[in-house]
Amino acid sequence: MDKNLNEYPHRRYxxxxxxxxxxxxxxxxxxxxxQVEKHSAEVRPQYDPGCYLCPGNSxxxxxxxxxxxxxxxxTNDFSALLKDSxxxxxxxxxxxxxxxxxxxxxxxxxxxxxxxxxxxxxxEDIRKVVDLWIEEYQTLGSDPEINYVQIFENKGEIMGxxxxxxxxxxxxxxxxxxxxxxxxxxxxxYFQKHGSTLLSDYLQKELQKDERVIFENNHFAAVVPFWxxxxxxxxxxxxxxxxxxxxxxxxxxxxxxxxxxxxxxIYDKVFDVSFPYSAGIHQAPTDGKEHNEWxxxxxFYPPLLRSATVKKFMVGYEMLATPQRDITPESAAQILKxxx
Amino acid sequence: MDKNLNEYPHRRYxxxxxxxxxxxxxxxxxxxxxQVEKHSAEVRPQYDPGCYLCPGNSxxxxxxxxxxxxxxxxTNDFSALLKDSxxxxxxxxxxxxxxxxxxxxxxxxxxxxxxxxxxxxxxEDIRKVVDLWIEEYQTLGSDPEINYVQIFENKGEIMGxxxxxxxxxxxxxxxxxxxxxxxxxxxxxYFQKHGSTLLSDYLQKELQKDERVIFENNHFAAVVPFWxxxxxxxxxxxxxxxxxxxxxxxxxxxxxxxxxxxxxxIYDKVFDVSFPYSAGIHQAPTDGKEHNEWxxxxxFYPPLLRSATVKKFMVGYEMLATPQRDITPESAAQILKxxx
Ligand SMILES: O=P(O)(O)O[C@H]1O[C@H](CO)[C@@H](O)[C@H](O)[C@H]1O
Ligand SMILES: O=P(O)(O)O[C@H]1O[C@H](CO)[C@@H](O)[C@H](O)[C@H]1O
Numbered sequence: 001m002d003k004n005l006n007e008y009p010h011r012r013y014x015x016x017x018x019x020x021x022x023x024x025x026x027x028x029x030x031x032x033x034x035q036v037e038k039h040s041a042e043v044r045p046q047y048d049p050g051c052y053l054c055p056g057n058s059x060x061x062x063x064x065x066x067x068x069x070x071x072x073x074x075t076n077d078f079s080a081l082l083k084d085s086x087x088x089x090x091x092x093x094x095x096x097x098x099x100x101x102x103x104x105x106x107x108x109x110x111x112x113x114x115x116x117x118x119x120x121x122x123x124e125d126i127r128k129v130v131d132l133w134i135e136e137y138q139t140l141g142s143d144p145e146i147n148y149v150q151i152f153e154n155k156g157e158i159m160g161x162x163x164x165x166x167x168x169x170x171x172x173x174x175x176x177x178x179x180x181x182x183x184x185x186x187x188x189x190y191f192q193k194h195g196s197t198l199l200s201d202y203l204q205k206e207l208q209k210d211e212r213v214i215f216e217n218n219h220f221a222a223v224v225p226f227w228x229x230x231x232x233x234x235x236x237x238x239x240x241x242x243x244x245x246x247x248x249x250x251x252x253x254x255x256x257x258x259x260x261x262x263x264x265x266i267y268d269k270v271f272d273v274s275f276p277y278s279a280g281i282h283q284a285p286t287d288g289k290e291h292n293e294w295x296x297x298x299x300f301y302p303p304l305l306r307s308a309t310v311k312k313f314m315v316g317y318e319m320l321a322t323p324q325r326d327i328t329p330e331s332a333a334q335i336l337k338x339x340x
Numbered sequence: 341m342d343k344n345l346n347e348y349p350h351r352r353y354x355x356x357x358x359x360x361x362x363x364x365x366x367x368x369x370x371x372x373x374x375q376v377e378k379h380s381a382e383v384r385p386q387y388d389p390g391c392y393l394c395p396g397n398s399x400x401x402x403x404x405x406x407x408x409x410x411x412x413x414x415t416n417d418f419s420a421l422l423k424d425s426x427x428x429x430x431x432x433x434x435x436x437x438x439x440x441x442x443x444x445x446x447x448x449x450x451x452x453x454x455x456x457x458x459x460x461x462x463x464e465d466i467r468k469v470v471d472l473w474i475e476e477y478q479t480l481g482s483d484p485e486i487n488y489v490q491i492f493e494n495k496g497e498i499m500g501x502x503x504x505x506x507x508x509x510x511x512x513x514x515x516x517x518x519x520x521x522x523x524x525x526x527x528x529x530y531f532q533k534h535g536s537t538l539l540s541d542y543l544q545k546e547l548q549k550d551e552r553v554i555f556e557n558n559h560f561a562a563v564v565p566f567w568x569x570x571x572x573x574x575x576x577x578x579x580x581x582x583x584x585x586x587x588x589x590x591x592x593x594x595x596x597x598x599x600x601x602x603x604x605x606i607y608d609k610v611f612d613v614s615f616p617y618s619a620g621i622h623q624a625p626t627d628g629k630e631h632n633e634w635x636x637x638x639x640f641y642p643p644l645l646r647s648a649t650v651k652k653f654m655v656g657y658e659m660l661a662t663p664q665r666d667i668t669p670e671s672a673a674q675i676l677k678x679x680x
Binding site: 002004005008009010011012013015019020022023024026027034035038078079080081082085086088090093094095096097098099100101102103148150152153154157158159160161162163169171173175177178179180190193194198201202205226278280282299301313315316317319320321322323324326 | 342344345348349350351352353355359360362363364366367374375378418419420421422425426428430433434435436437438439440441442443488490492493494497498499500501502503509511513515517518519520530533534538541542545566618620622639641653655656657659660661662663664666
C-alpha cells in the first residue's frame, strides 16, 4: 500500500457511491472524555412473554404471532410506507418538489429463540433467513408498483433497535432510494466503460492485494472496503457477478449463511460484546430491467470505535462536511482478520 | 400546502443537496421501546478545574490556556487535518483513488464561563463569536492551500461532544468537502438558470407561504426547511444574498448573534432541556473565486425526537437507503413557532 495512506491525512474515494471519506491515520491516540454508552450484558431468556416478536405473543397492532418454528415474516404494524396511499406529484418550481412514495414494510423474525443473535445461530437456521430474503425479494418485487426491495438488520440498542429478538426488516418501495441510486449510477458507468462489474474488478484486486480481506471462502469474501467510513465497516461480496440474491445457487445460499455467521462471530470478538451494527443488502431494483451492471453485496456499518461503550459519532464535521475516520481501513481489517 | 403531504408517505427533494428524504406523516404514533439516552441535568460551575477549555487550565497537549475574558481560539491538540503533511495522489485505476488532504483544525471557546450555553449567553457576547468566525474565515481562507472553511458547533453529549464548555470548531481544508460540494453544485445550476441565488428565491417563497418559518427579523429568517431530515432541523438564512459571512454589515452581524440565540432558546423549550445539536455554516469556498451562486446559511441538526431522552436514529434504512422522518417539517415548525 502507498505508505502515505498509512501516515498522513487523506481522502479516499468511494467508487460505489462516488463520495469521499476523510482518513486521519495519525489521530487514533486522541483521548476520549465524551459519552459512554450503556451496554447491557444481560442474558436473555429463550422466550420473553413481553416481547412482541416471540412466538404466540400479541403485537402492538393486536395481532397474535403464530407458534412459528424457524423464521416468520409479517407486515410491520407501524410501517413507514403504505401500499394503498394515493399517487401524487408536487412540483411547484425548481425548489419545491415532492412525490408520493408507496411501499411495504416487513419484519422478519430470524428465529423463535429470543436469546439468540445471528453469530449464535446455526448455519442451517441462518440459511432459512437467506431463503426467506430471496422469497420476499421475489414476491415483493413482482408487484409492478415495487421497484426496490431494501433488506436490512439493525442490531443493538445503540443502533436504535427497539427489540433484541433476532430480527431484520424489509422496506420495499416504488422509488429507488438514495444510496442504491448512487451505487447504481457508479456501477452503470463502470460497466459501460469496462464491460465487467465494478465489484468483480474491485474484489479481484482486493484478493490480490490482501490488505483488507478479512476472510474468503469458495463463494464470498468479507472485506473492509478501501473507502470504509465506520471504524469496522465491512462488505460481503459474492465472487461471481450477480445482480440479485435470487441468482444464487444452492451452494451460494449456504455459503452466504456461513459468511454472515463468520463475520458477525468475528465482530463479537472485537470488544468481547455482542457487536451492534446496521447491515443490509444492496442489489438490483425490481423494475423489470436486467441490470447487468449490478453486483449485489451486503454492507455492515458497526458504530463501535474503541470499546463496547465508546462509539464513533458521525456528527459535526461529518454531518456538515465529510465523514471522517481515525483508524485506517487496513488496520481495522488486520484486527478483524486476527480474530478470525 | 398540498394536503397529501400532510397525510401520506412521500419523498421530498432537497434542492440544496439534490437528494431526497422520506416523510411518513401517518407514523408519529409509533410506540418506542428502544434506547433511552441519559440526560445530565447537572448544573455546571462557572469554572471547572478539570476542563481543558477553561481559562488558565492546561490542555492535553501540555499547553496552558490564557486567562481569556471573552472568546479564545487555538489549534486543536488532536487535529484531524494537518498543515505540514505532504501532497500526494494515489490513482491506481477507476476504483482505487485517494489524495492527500491538508488543513487546520481550530477550537473556539465561546466564553470563559464553563456553565453557559449559546442560548444563555448575552447577544453582545455571541456577537464576539460571530466576529471571531469572520476573522478566522478570513485568516484561514487567505492561505492559498486552504479552499474551504467549515465552522461548526457540536452541542451535547448525545452529539459526541466531549466537553460541555461552550465551544465550537473550525476545520479548514484544501479540498471542498462532500456536503458543501453538493450544495455548490445545486446553487451553481440554479444561479445559472435563474440569475438569483437558490436560497433567496426559496426564502421569499417560505416567507409568503408562512408554513415553515419559525421567526424572522430584519436580516434573517429561521426556517424548518421543506426538506428537513432531522425532526427539528432548522436553517438560519440571511435575507440578503451573500456568498460568505465576511460580507455581513455590522447590523447583520449583531442580528446573526440575536437569531442564533433566539433559535437555540426556542430549542431549549421543546423538551425543557438544553437541546443538543450539530450546527454549522455553509458558505463559499476560499478558493479565490467569486461564487455569486453561494448564499451562505447556518444549518442546525438536532437529534431529539420525542423527549429529552428519545432521539431519532439514523440507522438501518436511513444508512442503507434514504433518510426517513415521521413528524412533518410543517408540524415541527409549528411547535417551534409556538415556543418563540
Ligand atoms: O472533536 P471532538 O468534539 O472531540 O469530536 C467530535 O467531533 C468531531 C468532528 O465533528 C467528530 O469527528 C467526532 O467523531 C466527534 O466525537
Ligand atoms: O423500525 P424500528 O426498528 O422500530 O426503528 C429503527 O429502524 C428504522 C429503520 O431503519 C429507523 O427509521 C428508526 O429511526 C429506528 O429507530
